[in-house]
Amino acid sequence: MTGQRTLEDYLQRYAETGPLALAVAGAIDAVASAAVEIADLTGKGQLAGILGVATGRNSDGDLQRHLDIRADAIIRRCLGRIPIAALASEEAREAEICDPQGRICVAIDPLDGSSNIDINMTVGTIFSILPTPDDLAGCFRQPGTAQVAAGFVTYGPQTSLVLSVGEGVDVFTLDRAAACFRLVRVGLQISTHAEEFAINASNRRHWDAPVRTFVDECLAGVDGPANRDLNMRWIGSLVAETFRILTRGGVFLYPSDARPGYGDGRLRLVYEAHPIGFIIEQAGGLASTGYQRILDLSAQSLHQRVPLMMGASHDVRRIEELHCDPLLIASTTAPLFARRGFFRL
Incomplete structure (x- = not known):
């Protein structure tokens, strides 16, 4: 036992x-x-x-x-x-x-x-x-x-x-x-698809377009690209958010944004993002800045800050797609082609 x-x-x-x-x-x-x-x-x-x-x-x-x-x-x-x-x-x-x-x-x-x-x-x-x-x-x-x-x-x-x-x-x-x-x-594994997402939604007006688009897709539920309903959570404690993802799945976003002091993200790479990223990957999930794998980064200073998006592999890959392909954001937000747009049947 x-x-x-x-x-x-x-x-x-x-x-x-x-x-x-x-x-x-x-x-x-x-x-x-x-x-x-x-x-x-x-x-x-x-x-x-x-x-x-x-x-x-x-x-x-x-x-x-x-x-x-x-x-x-x-x-x-x-x-x-x-x-x-x-x-x-x-x-x-x-x-x-x-x-x-x-x-x-x-x-x-x-x-x-x-x-x-x-x-x-x-x-x-x-x-x-x-x-x-x-x-x-x-x-x-x-x-x-x-x-x-x-x-x-x-x-x-x-x-x-x-x-x-x-x-x-x-x-x-x-x-x-x-x-x-x-x-x-023993041997915790994270589900590939999230049923919950965590982000501080009060900062929406400061987010970059890829983050807004991903959260909009989550909120659209079965009517959007995610094709499933998701619950939203936010605790504001990295260890609590990570423990929840490890035990019942999900995705967590602490992105960079337009507020002063948040342009490079807020979490520290060396003693927050690196160890948490290591844990998440060992459980089958992914941890990313939105543009690249967290574990591939080397710190330039001891207290260097980074954005962190982590959890279910399918959803983190979607976040990276939205960050790396501006045309993809345009195609998902253009009224002409939106699910509720002109061509909806």
């Missing part, structure tokens, strides 16, 4: 496959240990002094909350027990060189979706594990395809660890009584 197998058992078996795997297993175990502490903090909320109000801004200009800082400190302490070459965090301007002899580098978003903490919605931790390159300065400039493992933790009604070491996607749930994660789902 999968529920009886612990993360420790899982990692011990994986670590036996080689020295690099041993280092990766150590980092995953450290993140899991930190997650147990963070889950306790988020579960207690204001009883533990956790508030959703902003306390300042991080080095990249985003609002920083009390729990962001505490989660970052917990993860740093746990990862500090093992030999990693470098650590990059959303909460720090520069990457920290830890042990130059370490086999791996770790990039982390300590608390994704922290703006949701005061309304009791799901938040999480995202992590990416990379092999240490010959030039340590280029550790976090590697393409997403270089990742050897990635995952995220959701702190919600259950605390779940979603993990891939390059052999599919497995899910572990925190057994609070035993303070350990237990394997509950």
Whole structure:
């Protein structure tokens, strides 16, 4: 029974496959240990002094909350027990060189979706594990395809660890009584066609034409090119959106748009889009900027932002078609040829 197998058992078996795997297993175990502490903090909320109000801004200009800082400190302490070459965090301007002899580098978003903490919605931790390159300065400039493992933790009604070491996607749930994660789902696969789509529709007026066209096709349901009805969702927490796609399918869009500061997208490539893209692909889905595969990108800076469209492969390919072929958009929006246009029979 999968529920009886612990993360420790899982990692011990994986670590036996080689020295690099041993280092990766150590980092995953450290993140899991930190997650147990963070889950306790988020579960207690204001009883533990956790508030959703902003306390300042991080080095990249985003609002920083009390729990962001505490989660970052917990993860740093746990990862500090093992030999990693470098650590990059959303909460720090520069990457920290830890042990130059370490086999791996770790990039982390300590608390994704922290703006949701005061309304009791799901938040999480995202992590990416990379092999240490010959030039340590280029550790976090590697393409997403270089990742050897990635995952995220959701702190919600259950605390779940979603993990891939390059052999599919497995899910572990925190057994609070035993303070350990237990394997509950193996080999998650995303349906090729979405039945749900997620986007912040309030920004429609700022979207580029390909995004508007795709969303219009979704809204048209069985009367449009999608030929099926879709539900719309929006949580505003990347880990929650990804977990929903992994468990019941769908597609998620966080595009670039015309607002100041959003021209290159909003999610960070190194510690958000890369690890989430890795997970999505390992589950049979796709992750794209709209123009190219997320995992093919190499970061030019630690906090580089990108658009992210991910989930069901059929729908992500449709998004890419609309971005790459302007004539296709014209043909789907021209009144003369629209489903309700002049030539409809």
